[in-house]
Amino acid sequence: MPEETFTPLSDTQTPPTYRFFNGKEWVVSKSGKTTELKSPIDGEIVGKLQLVTHDEIDAVLEKAKQVQPLWEATPLHQRVKVMHLTADWIRHMEDYCTSLLMREIGKTTGDAKSEIVRTADLIDYIADEVISLRGETLDSDNFPGFEKGRTAIVEWVAHGVVVCIAPFNYPVNLSASKIVPALLMGNTVVFKPPTQGGISALHLAQLFIKAGLPEGVLSVVTGSGEEIGDYLVTHKHVNMVAFTGSSDVGVHIATKTGMIPLLFECGGNNPTLVLPDADMEPTAREIIKGGFSYSGQRCTAIKYVLGTQSTLDTLLPIILANMKDTVVMGDPRSPETKLVGPVISEAAAAKVQAAVDEAVKGGAEAVAGGHTKGNYVEPTLLKNVKPQMNVVATEVFGPVISFIPVASIDEAISIINTSTYGLQASVFTKDEGTGLVIAKKINVGTVQINGSPQRGPDHFPFMGVKHSGLGVQGVRYSLEAMSRLKSTVINKPS
Ligand code: G3H
Numbered sequence: 001m002p003e004e005t006f007t008p009l010s011d012t013q014t015p016p017t018y019r020f021f022n023g024k025e026w027v028v029s030k031s032g033k034t035t036e037l038k039s040p041i042d043g044e045i046v047g048k049l050q051l052v053t054h055d056e057i058d059a060v061l062e063k064a065k066q067v068q069p070l071w072e073a074t075p076l077h078q079r080v081k082v083m084h085l086t087a088d089w090i091r092h093m094e095d096y097c098t099s100l101l102m103r104e105i106g107k108t109t110g111d112a113k114s115e116i117v118r119t120a121d122l123i124d125y126i127a128d129e130v131i132s133l134r135g136e137t138l139d140s141d142n143f144p145g146f147e148k149g150r151t152a153i154v155e156w157v158a159h160g161v162v163v164c165i166a167p168f169n170y171p172v173n174l175s176a177s178k179i180v181p182a183l184l185m186g187n188t189v190v191f192k193p194p195t196q197g198g199i200s201a202l203h204l205a206q207l208f209i210k211a212g213l214p215e216g217v218l219s220v221v222t223g224s225g226e227e228i229g230d231y232l233v234t235h236k237h238v239n240m241v242a243f244t245g246s247s248d249v250g251v252h253i254a255t256k257t258g259m260i261p262l263l264f265e266c267g268g269n270n271p272t273l274v275l276p277d278a279d280m281e282p283t284a285r286e287i288i289k290g291g292f293s294y295s296g297q298r299c300t301a302i303k304y305v306l307g308t309q310s311t312l313d314t315l316l317p318i319i320l321a322n323m324k325d326t327v328v329m330g331d332p333r334s335p336e337t338k339l340v341g342p343v344i345s346e347a348a349a350a351k352v353q354a355a356v357d358e359a360v361k362g363g364a365e366a367v368a369g370g371h372t373k374g375n376y377v378e379p380t381l382l383k384n385v386k387p388q389m390n391v392v393a394t395e396v397f398g399p400v401i402s403f404i405p406v407a408s409i410d411e412a413i414s415i416i417n418t419s420t421y422g423l424q425a426s427v428f429t430k431d432e433g434t435g436l437v438i439a440k441k442i443n444v445g446t447v448q449i450n451g452s453p454q455r456g457p458d459h460f461p462f463m464g465v466k467h468s469g470l471g472v473q474g475v476r477y478s479l480e481a482m483s484r485l486k487s488t489v490i491n492k493p494s
Pocket of ligand 1 (some may be wrong): 169170265297298299300453454
Protein backbone atom coordinates (compact mmCIF):
# COMPACT_ATOMS: atom_id res chain seq x y z
CA MET A 1 0.00 0.00 0.00
CA PRO A 2 2.66 2.62 0.75
CA GLU A 3 4.39 1.64 -2.50
CA GLU A 4 1.18 2.07 -4.49
CA THR A 5 0.22 5.31 -2.74
CA PHE A 6 3.57 6.94 -3.27
CA THR A 7 4.43 5.54 -6.71
CA PRO A 8 4.19 8.82 -8.66
CA LEU A 9 6.55 10.64 -6.31
CA SER A 10 9.83 9.23 -7.55
CA ASP A 11 11.56 6.86 -9.95
CA THR A 12 12.40 3.34 -8.84
CA GLN A 13 16.17 3.82 -8.59
CA THR A 14 18.12 3.49 -5.35
CA PRO A 15 18.40 6.17 -4.09
CA PRO A 16 15.20 7.48 -5.69
CA THR A 17 14.97 10.78 -7.52
CA TYR A 18 11.82 12.57 -6.43
CA ARG A 19 9.62 14.67 -8.70
CA PHE A 20 7.90 17.93 -7.96
CA PHE A 21 4.13 18.45 -8.16
CA ASN A 22 3.01 21.01 -10.71
CA GLY A 23 -0.57 21.02 -9.43
CA LYS A 24 -1.61 18.24 -11.78
CA GLU A 25 1.10 15.60 -11.84
CA TRP A 26 4.46 14.63 -10.40
CA VAL A 27 7.13 15.66 -12.92
CA VAL A 28 10.87 15.96 -13.43
CA SER A 29 12.18 19.51 -13.73
CA LYS A 30 13.51 20.79 -17.03
CA SER A 31 16.51 22.15 -15.09
CA GLY A 32 18.03 18.66 -15.10
CA LYS A 33 19.40 19.51 -11.65
CA THR A 34 18.77 17.73 -8.37
CA THR A 35 19.94 18.00 -4.76
CA GLU A 36 21.07 14.93 -2.83
CA LEU A 37 19.68 14.44 0.66
CA LYS A 38 21.84 12.57 3.14
CA SER A 39 20.52 11.00 6.32
CA PRO A 40 21.98 12.79 9.34
CA ILE A 41 22.15 9.39 11.04
CA ASP A 42 24.78 7.77 8.84
CA GLY A 43 25.27 9.95 5.77
CA GLU A 44 23.42 7.50 3.51
CA ILE A 45 21.73 9.19 0.53
CA VAL A 46 17.98 9.08 1.13
CA GLY A 47 16.99 10.53 -2.22
CA LYS A 48 17.30 13.45 -4.60
CA LEU A 49 15.00 16.46 -5.00
CA GLN A 50 14.35 18.45 -8.16
CA LEU A 51 15.59 21.99 -8.52
CA VAL A 52 12.64 23.62 -10.31
CA THR A 53 13.15 26.44 -12.80
CA HIS A 54 11.68 29.93 -12.70
CA ASP A 55 9.51 29.02 -15.72
CA GLU A 56 8.10 26.09 -13.80
CA ILE A 57 7.34 28.37 -10.84
CA ASP A 58 5.59 30.78 -13.23
CA ALA A 59 3.40 27.98 -14.57
CA VAL A 60 2.51 26.68 -11.12
CA LEU A 61 1.59 30.15 -9.85
CA GLU A 62 -0.41 30.93 -12.98
CA LYS A 63 -2.49 27.81 -12.37
CA ALA A 64 -2.84 28.55 -8.64
CA LYS A 65 -4.13 32.03 -9.43
CA GLN A 66 -6.52 30.75 -12.09
CA VAL A 67 -8.21 28.06 -9.96
CA GLN A 68 -8.29 30.02 -6.67
CA PRO A 69 -11.77 31.59 -7.15
CA LEU A 70 -13.21 28.17 -7.99
CA TRP A 71 -11.64 26.62 -4.92
CA GLU A 72 -12.91 29.44 -2.69
CA ALA A 73 -16.38 28.90 -4.15
CA THR A 74 -16.25 25.17 -3.34
CA PRO A 75 -18.63 24.46 -0.42
CA LEU A 76 -16.73 24.57 2.84
CA HIS A 77 -18.00 21.14 3.89
CA GLN A 78 -16.29 19.69 0.82
CA ARG A 79 -12.98 21.38 1.68
CA VAL A 80 -13.36 20.12 5.24
CA LYS A 81 -13.95 16.58 3.98
CA VAL A 82 -10.69 16.60 2.00
CA MET A 83 -8.81 17.62 5.14
CA HIS A 84 -10.35 14.86 7.27
CA LEU A 85 -9.53 12.34 4.56
CA THR A 86 -5.94 13.58 4.52
CA ALA A 87 -5.74 13.08 8.29
CA ASP A 88 -7.08 9.54 7.82
CA TRP A 89 -4.45 8.85 5.17
CA ILE A 90 -1.71 10.12 7.47
CA ARG A 91 -2.87 7.76 10.24
CA HIS A 92 -3.01 4.92 7.72
CA MET A 93 0.59 5.65 6.71
CA GLU A 94 1.83 6.38 10.25
CA ASP A 95 4.57 3.73 10.42
CA TYR A 96 5.83 4.41 6.91
CA CYS A 97 5.94 8.19 7.44
CA THR A 98 7.53 7.79 10.88
CA SER A 99 10.44 5.72 9.60
CA LEU A 100 10.95 8.03 6.63
CA LEU A 101 11.02 11.07 8.88
CA MET A 102 13.42 9.39 11.27
CA ARG A 103 15.82 8.51 8.49
CA GLU A 104 15.56 11.83 6.72
CA ILE A 105 15.98 14.25 9.62
CA GLY A 106 17.32 12.03 12.41
CA LYS A 107 14.42 12.27 14.86
CA THR A 108 14.09 9.49 17.42
CA THR A 109 11.25 7.04 16.78
CA GLY A 110 9.21 8.67 19.54
CA ASP A 111 9.71 12.21 18.21
CA ALA A 112 9.05 11.16 14.60
CA LYS A 113 5.89 9.25 15.53
CA SER A 114 4.63 12.09 17.65
CA GLU A 115 5.09 14.52 14.73
CA ILE A 116 3.00 12.29 12.46
CA VAL A 117 0.22 11.68 15.01
CA ARG A 118 0.17 15.36 16.02
CA THR A 119 -0.18 16.33 12.35
CA ALA A 120 -3.22 14.11 11.77
CA ASP A 121 -4.83 15.42 14.97
CA LEU A 122 -4.02 19.01 14.01
CA ILE A 123 -5.62 18.65 10.58
CA ASP A 124 -8.80 17.22 12.07
CA TYR A 125 -8.93 19.97 14.69
CA ILE A 126 -8.49 22.78 12.15
CA ALA A 127 -11.09 21.22 9.86
CA ASP A 128 -13.56 21.06 12.77
CA GLU A 129 -12.76 24.59 13.91
CA VAL A 130 -13.24 26.27 10.53
CA ILE A 131 -16.93 25.40 10.55
CA SER A 132 -17.54 27.69 13.52
CA LEU A 133 -15.51 30.59 12.14
CA ARG A 134 -17.99 33.21 11.05
CA GLY A 135 -18.22 36.89 10.30
CA GLU A 136 -20.77 39.34 11.69
CA THR A 137 -23.18 42.09 10.77
CA LEU A 138 -23.00 45.60 12.24
CA ASP A 139 -25.77 48.21 12.32
CA SER A 140 -25.08 51.88 11.73
CA ASP A 141 -27.15 53.32 14.58
CA ASN A 142 -24.78 51.93 17.21
CA PHE A 143 -22.46 54.84 16.45
CA PRO A 144 -23.38 58.35 17.68
CA GLY A 145 -24.89 60.54 14.98
CA PHE A 146 -25.94 57.66 12.72
CA GLU A 147 -29.49 56.51 12.07
CA LYS A 148 -30.61 52.94 11.39
CA GLY A 149 -30.44 51.79 7.80
CA ARG A 150 -26.85 50.94 7.03
CA THR A 151 -25.65 47.40 7.65
CA ALA A 152 -22.10 46.11 7.31
CA ILE A 153 -21.72 42.44 6.40
CA VAL A 154 -18.25 41.42 7.57
CA GLU A 155 -16.89 38.15 6.18
CA TRP A 156 -13.66 36.17 6.16
CA VAL A 157 -12.36 35.83 2.62
CA ALA A 158 -9.24 34.26 1.15
CA HIS A 159 -6.04 36.17 0.44
CA GLY A 160 -5.61 34.39 -2.91
CA VAL A 161 -2.41 32.44 -3.56
CA VAL A 162 -0.38 31.60 -0.45
CA VAL A 163 3.24 30.45 -0.53
CA CYS A 164 3.98 28.10 2.38
CA ILE A 165 7.63 27.52 3.31
CA ALA A 166 8.40 24.90 5.95
CA PRO A 167 11.56 24.10 7.97
CA PHE A 168 13.57 20.88 8.28
CA ASN A 169 12.80 20.24 11.95
CA TYR A 170 9.06 19.60 11.50
CA PRO A 171 8.77 19.02 7.75
CA VAL A 172 5.39 17.34 8.06
CA ASN A 173 3.76 19.18 10.96
CA LEU A 174 4.90 22.71 10.16
CA SER A 175 3.90 22.16 6.53
CA ALA A 176 0.40 20.99 7.43
CA SER A 177 0.00 23.78 9.99
CA LYS A 178 0.25 26.27 7.12
CA ILE A 179 -1.25 24.39 4.17
CA VAL A 180 -4.43 23.25 5.94
CA PRO A 181 -5.71 26.62 7.25
CA ALA A 182 -4.71 28.27 3.97
CA LEU A 183 -6.71 25.77 1.91
CA LEU A 184 -9.68 25.74 4.26
CA MET A 185 -10.00 29.52 4.02
CA GLY A 186 -10.21 29.23 0.23
CA ASN A 187 -6.65 30.05 -0.77
CA THR A 188 -4.65 28.00 -3.22
CA VAL A 189 -1.19 27.00 -2.02
CA VAL A 190 2.25 26.77 -3.55
CA PHE A 191 4.28 24.78 -1.08
CA LYS A 192 8.06 24.95 -0.83
CA PRO A 193 9.26 22.16 1.45
CA PRO A 194 12.58 22.33 3.26
CA THR A 195 15.43 20.70 1.37
CA GLN A 196 16.34 18.35 4.24
CA GLY A 197 12.96 16.92 5.26
CA GLY A 198 11.69 17.53 1.72
CA ILE A 199 11.00 13.88 1.02
CA SER A 200 8.71 13.55 4.04
CA ALA A 201 7.01 16.78 2.99
CA LEU A 202 6.43 15.44 -0.53
CA HIS A 203 4.76 12.39 0.98
CA LEU A 204 2.46 14.66 2.99
CA ALA A 205 1.57 16.56 -0.19
CA GLN A 206 0.78 13.28 -1.93
CA LEU A 207 -1.72 12.46 0.82
CA PHE A 208 -3.55 15.77 0.27
CA ILE A 209 -3.76 14.89 -3.42
CA LYS A 210 -4.98 11.35 -2.67
CA ALA A 211 -7.65 12.86 -0.44
CA GLY A 212 -9.09 14.65 -3.46
CA LEU A 213 -7.74 18.19 -3.85
CA PRO A 214 -8.72 19.51 -7.29
CA GLU A 215 -6.08 20.32 -9.90
CA GLY A 216 -3.91 23.37 -9.22
CA VAL A 217 -5.14 23.94 -5.65
CA LEU A 218 -1.89 22.65 -4.15
CA SER A 219 1.46 22.43 -5.89
CA VAL A 220 4.90 21.64 -4.56
CA VAL A 221 8.10 23.24 -5.80
CA THR A 222 11.48 22.02 -4.60
CA GLY A 223 14.88 23.65 -4.65
CA SER A 224 17.13 25.54 -2.29
CA GLY A 225 15.96 28.81 -0.80
CA GLU A 226 18.99 30.54 -2.35
CA GLU A 227 17.98 29.44 -5.85
CA ILE A 228 14.20 29.77 -5.87
CA GLY A 229 13.23 31.54 -2.62
CA ASP A 230 13.37 35.16 -3.74
CA TYR A 231 11.77 34.42 -7.10
CA LEU A 232 8.89 32.64 -5.40
CA VAL A 233 8.10 35.13 -2.64
CA THR A 234 8.36 38.20 -4.88
CA HIS A 235 6.22 36.75 -7.68
CA LYS A 236 3.34 38.99 -8.77
CA HIS A 237 0.77 36.20 -8.29
CA VAL A 238 1.66 35.62 -4.63
CA ASN A 239 -0.75 37.23 -2.15
CA MET A 240 0.68 35.95 1.13
CA VAL A 241 3.77 34.17 2.49
CA ALA A 242 3.68 31.81 5.49
CA PHE A 243 7.18 30.87 6.60
CA THR A 244 8.95 29.03 9.40
CA GLY A 245 12.73 29.21 9.55
CA SER A 246 15.63 31.25 10.80
CA SER A 247 15.31 34.89 11.76
CA ASP A 248 17.90 35.87 9.15
CA VAL A 249 15.83 34.34 6.36
CA GLY A 250 12.64 35.80 7.84
CA VAL A 251 14.09 39.31 7.84
CA HIS A 252 15.34 38.75 4.28
CA ILE A 253 11.92 37.64 3.02
CA ALA A 254 10.18 40.53 4.80
CA THR A 255 12.42 43.05 3.08
CA LYS A 256 11.73 41.48 -0.33
CA THR A 257 7.98 40.88 -0.43
CA GLY A 258 6.55 44.37 -0.11
CA MET A 259 2.99 44.93 1.13
CA ILE A 260 1.50 41.47 1.35
CA PRO A 261 0.44 39.66 4.53
CA LEU A 262 3.23 37.65 6.16
CA LEU A 263 2.92 34.93 8.79
CA PHE A 264 6.35 34.09 10.18
CA GLU A 265 7.67 31.81 12.86
CA CYS A 266 11.38 32.49 13.17
CA GLY A 267 14.20 31.81 15.62
CA GLY A 268 14.13 31.88 19.39
CA ASN A 269 16.63 31.69 22.21
CA ASN A 270 14.02 31.03 24.89
CA PRO A 271 15.24 31.95 28.38
CA THR A 272 14.24 30.28 31.60
CA LEU A 273 14.19 32.20 34.85
CA VAL A 274 14.40 30.04 37.97
CA LEU A 275 13.43 31.71 41.24
CA PRO A 276 14.96 30.49 44.52
CA ASP A 277 11.61 29.08 45.68
CA ALA A 278 11.12 26.88 42.59
CA ASP A 279 10.52 23.16 43.04
CA MET A 280 13.94 22.13 41.74
CA GLU A 281 13.29 18.48 40.73
CA PRO A 282 10.44 19.17 38.25
CA THR A 283 12.20 22.36 37.14
CA ALA A 284 15.32 20.35 36.30
CA ARG A 285 13.29 17.80 34.34
CA GLU A 286 11.52 20.55 32.36
CA ILE A 287 14.85 22.23 31.56
CA ILE A 288 16.32 18.95 30.32
CA LYS A 289 13.30 18.21 28.12
CA GLY A 290 13.10 21.82 26.95
CA GLY A 291 16.78 22.05 26.06
CA PHE A 292 17.54 18.63 24.65
CA SER A 293 14.40 17.32 22.87
CA TYR A 294 15.22 16.66 19.22
CA SER A 295 18.79 17.63 20.04
CA GLY A 296 17.80 21.23 20.77
CA GLN A 297 16.70 21.75 17.15
CA ARG A 298 13.38 23.36 18.03
CA CYS A 299 12.69 27.06 17.79
CA THR A 300 11.11 26.72 21.23
CA ALA A 301 14.10 24.94 22.82
CA ILE A 302 15.44 26.36 26.08
CA LYS A 303 18.76 28.04 25.35
CA TYR A 304 19.64 29.70 28.62
CA VAL A 305 18.76 29.61 32.31
CA LEU A 306 18.91 32.62 34.60
CA GLY A 307 19.03 32.49 38.39
CA THR A 308 20.99 33.75 41.35
CA GLN A 309 24.35 32.06 41.87
CA SER A 310 22.98 30.04 44.79
CA THR A 311 19.88 28.98 42.80
CA LEU A 312 22.06 27.78 39.94
CA ASP A 313 24.41 26.03 42.39
CA THR A 314 21.41 24.09 43.72
CA LEU A 315 19.84 23.46 40.32
CA LEU A 316 22.81 22.31 38.26
CA PRO A 317 23.65 19.16 40.26
CA ILE A 318 19.96 18.16 40.12
CA ILE A 319 19.95 18.60 36.35
CA LEU A 320 23.15 16.56 36.03
CA ALA A 321 21.72 13.79 38.19
CA ASN A 322 18.48 13.68 36.16
CA MET A 323 20.37 13.64 32.86
CA LYS A 324 21.91 10.24 33.73
CA ASP A 325 18.56 8.50 33.11
CA THR A 326 16.90 10.82 30.67
CA VAL A 327 19.54 11.94 28.15
CA VAL A 328 21.43 9.40 26.07
CA MET A 329 23.02 10.54 22.82
CA GLY A 330 23.04 8.02 20.02
CA ASP A 331 21.54 6.65 16.83
CA PRO A 332 17.92 7.84 16.88
CA ARG A 333 16.77 4.41 15.63
CA SER A 334 18.09 2.76 18.80
CA PRO A 335 15.69 2.38 21.72
CA GLU A 336 18.65 3.20 24.00
CA THR A 337 18.84 6.75 22.63
CA LYS A 338 17.05 9.38 24.64
CA LEU A 339 16.39 12.94 23.42
CA VAL A 340 19.73 13.56 21.66
CA GLY A 341 20.63 12.21 18.22
CA PRO A 342 22.62 13.81 15.43
CA VAL A 343 22.02 17.41 14.43
CA ILE A 344 20.93 17.90 10.85
CA SER A 345 24.40 18.19 9.27
CA GLU A 346 28.09 18.45 10.05
CA ALA A 347 27.98 22.12 9.08
CA ALA A 348 25.21 22.71 11.63
CA ALA A 349 27.20 20.82 14.28
CA ALA A 350 30.30 22.90 13.53
CA LYS A 351 28.31 26.09 14.04
CA VAL A 352 27.05 24.90 17.42
CA GLN A 353 30.54 23.78 18.46
CA ALA A 354 32.02 27.14 17.43
CA ALA A 355 29.60 28.93 19.76
CA VAL A 356 30.45 26.53 22.61
CA ASP A 357 34.20 27.00 22.01
CA GLU A 358 33.79 30.77 21.99
CA ALA A 359 31.95 30.64 25.32
CA VAL A 360 34.56 28.39 26.93
CA LYS A 361 37.35 30.63 25.65
CA GLY A 362 35.52 33.59 27.20
CA GLY A 363 35.38 31.99 30.64
CA ALA A 364 32.36 29.67 30.56
CA GLU A 365 32.76 26.13 31.86
CA ALA A 366 31.30 22.99 30.29
CA VAL A 367 29.91 20.95 33.20
CA ALA A 368 28.53 18.39 30.74
CA GLY A 369 29.46 17.66 27.13
CA GLY A 370 31.20 20.39 25.22
CA HIS A 371 32.42 18.31 22.27
CA THR A 372 31.26 17.25 18.82
CA LYS A 373 32.01 14.22 16.69
CA GLY A 374 30.82 14.50 13.10
CA ASN A 375 27.28 15.79 13.46
CA TYR A 376 26.77 14.40 16.97
CA VAL A 377 26.98 17.29 19.45
CA GLU A 378 27.22 16.14 23.06
CA PRO A 379 24.38 17.34 25.31
CA THR A 380 26.13 20.34 26.80
CA LEU A 381 25.63 22.43 29.94
CA LEU A 382 27.67 25.61 30.15
CA LYS A 383 27.96 27.58 33.37
CA ASN A 384 29.19 31.13 34.01
CA VAL A 385 27.96 32.23 30.60
CA LYS A 386 27.66 35.92 29.72
CA PRO A 387 24.60 37.21 27.80
CA GLN A 388 26.71 38.65 24.97
CA MET A 389 28.26 35.26 24.12
CA ASN A 390 26.97 33.66 20.91
CA VAL A 391 25.49 30.67 22.78
CA VAL A 392 22.94 33.16 24.14
CA ALA A 393 22.95 36.10 21.73
CA THR A 394 22.34 33.93 18.63
CA GLU A 395 20.09 30.94 18.05
CA VAL A 396 22.27 27.88 18.62
CA PHE A 397 20.33 25.05 16.98
CA GLY A 398 21.76 22.18 19.02
CA PRO A 399 21.73 20.53 22.47
CA VAL A 400 23.36 23.31 24.47
CA ILE A 401 21.96 24.99 27.59
CA SER A 402 23.75 27.99 29.09
CA PHE A 403 23.51 29.12 32.69
CA ILE A 404 23.83 32.83 33.51
CA PRO A 405 24.09 33.98 37.14
CA VAL A 406 22.18 37.18 37.90
CA ALA A 407 21.97 39.40 40.98
CA SER A 408 18.22 40.07 40.74
CA ILE A 409 14.98 39.36 38.91
CA ASP A 410 15.23 42.81 37.31
CA GLU A 411 18.64 41.98 35.88
CA ALA A 412 17.24 38.71 34.46
CA ILE A 413 14.30 40.53 32.86
CA SER A 414 16.63 43.13 31.41
CA ILE A 415 18.79 40.39 29.81
CA ILE A 416 15.71 38.71 28.34
CA ASN A 417 14.26 41.95 26.99
CA THR A 418 17.55 43.09 25.47
CA SER A 419 17.62 40.06 23.15
CA THR A 420 16.78 40.41 19.47
CA TYR A 421 14.58 37.32 19.91
CA GLY A 422 11.22 37.15 21.63
CA LEU A 423 9.55 33.79 21.08
CA GLN A 424 8.95 32.26 24.52
CA ALA A 425 10.31 32.37 28.07
CA SER A 426 9.75 30.29 31.19
CA VAL A 427 9.52 31.27 34.83
CA PHE A 428 9.81 28.62 37.53
CA THR A 429 8.45 29.49 40.98
CA LYS A 430 6.08 27.98 43.53
CA ASP A 431 4.34 31.36 43.68
CA GLU A 432 2.23 31.65 40.52
CA GLY A 433 1.29 35.22 41.48
CA THR A 434 4.95 36.25 41.34
CA GLY A 435 5.23 34.31 38.07
CA LEU A 436 2.37 36.35 36.61
CA VAL A 437 3.91 39.65 37.73
CA ILE A 438 7.23 38.71 36.10
CA ALA A 439 5.47 37.41 32.97
CA LYS A 440 3.91 40.83 32.41
CA LYS A 441 7.37 42.40 32.27
CA ILE A 442 8.87 39.93 29.78
CA ASN A 443 8.64 40.93 26.14
CA VAL A 444 8.07 37.63 24.30
CA GLY A 445 5.16 35.94 22.53
CA THR A 446 4.41 33.47 25.34
CA VAL A 447 5.59 33.11 28.93
CA GLN A 448 5.31 29.63 30.41
CA ILE A 449 4.97 29.45 34.19
CA ASN A 450 6.45 26.22 35.57
CA GLY A 451 6.77 24.62 32.15
CA SER A 452 9.29 24.59 29.33
CA PRO A 453 8.69 26.64 26.16
CA GLN A 454 6.62 24.83 23.58
CA ARG A 455 4.17 25.50 20.78
CA GLY A 456 1.49 23.05 21.80
CA PRO A 457 -1.24 22.30 22.48
CA ASP A 458 -1.74 23.48 18.95
CA HIS A 459 -4.92 25.48 19.51
CA PHE A 460 -3.02 27.83 21.85
CA PRO A 461 -1.80 31.02 20.16
CA PHE A 462 1.80 30.78 18.99
CA MET A 463 3.72 33.92 18.10
CA GLY A 464 6.99 35.71 18.51
CA VAL A 465 7.95 39.36 18.82
CA LYS A 466 11.03 41.16 17.45
CA HIS A 467 13.02 38.81 15.18
CA SER A 468 11.09 35.75 16.36
CA GLY A 469 8.04 36.16 14.21
CA LEU A 470 5.14 38.01 12.62
CA GLY A 471 1.47 37.26 13.18
CA VAL A 472 -0.18 34.56 15.27
CA GLN A 473 -0.55 30.85 14.56
CA GLY A 474 -2.53 28.08 16.25
CA VAL A 475 -5.73 26.56 14.88
CA ARG A 476 -8.23 29.49 14.95
CA TYR A 477 -5.49 32.10 14.84
CA SER A 478 -4.02 30.45 11.74
CA LEU A 479 -7.42 30.34 10.04
CA GLU A 480 -7.83 34.07 10.70
CA ALA A 481 -4.28 34.83 9.55
CA MET A 482 -4.83 32.91 6.34
CA SER A 483 -7.79 35.10 5.45
CA ARG A 484 -8.84 38.72 5.64
CA LEU A 485 -11.96 40.53 6.69
CA LYS A 486 -14.05 41.97 3.91
CA SER A 487 -16.93 44.31 4.57
CA THR A 488 -19.93 44.97 2.32
CA VAL A 489 -22.20 47.82 3.45
CA ILE A 490 -25.87 47.86 2.49
CA ASN A 491 -27.18 51.43 2.53
CA LYS A 492 -30.85 52.40 2.70
CA PRO A 493 -31.66 54.52 -0.35
CA SER A 494 -32.41 58.08 0.73
O1 G3H B 1 10.71 24.62 15.81
C1 G3H B 1 9.66 25.23 15.93
C2 G3H B 1 8.44 24.55 16.36
O2 G3H B 1 7.31 25.35 16.12
C3 G3H B 1 8.50 24.13 17.79
O3 G3H B 1 7.41 23.34 18.09
O4 G3H B 1 7.49 23.50 20.57
O5 G3H B 1 6.13 21.76 19.44
O6 G3H B 1 8.61 21.63 19.41
P1 G3H B 1 7.41 22.53 19.45
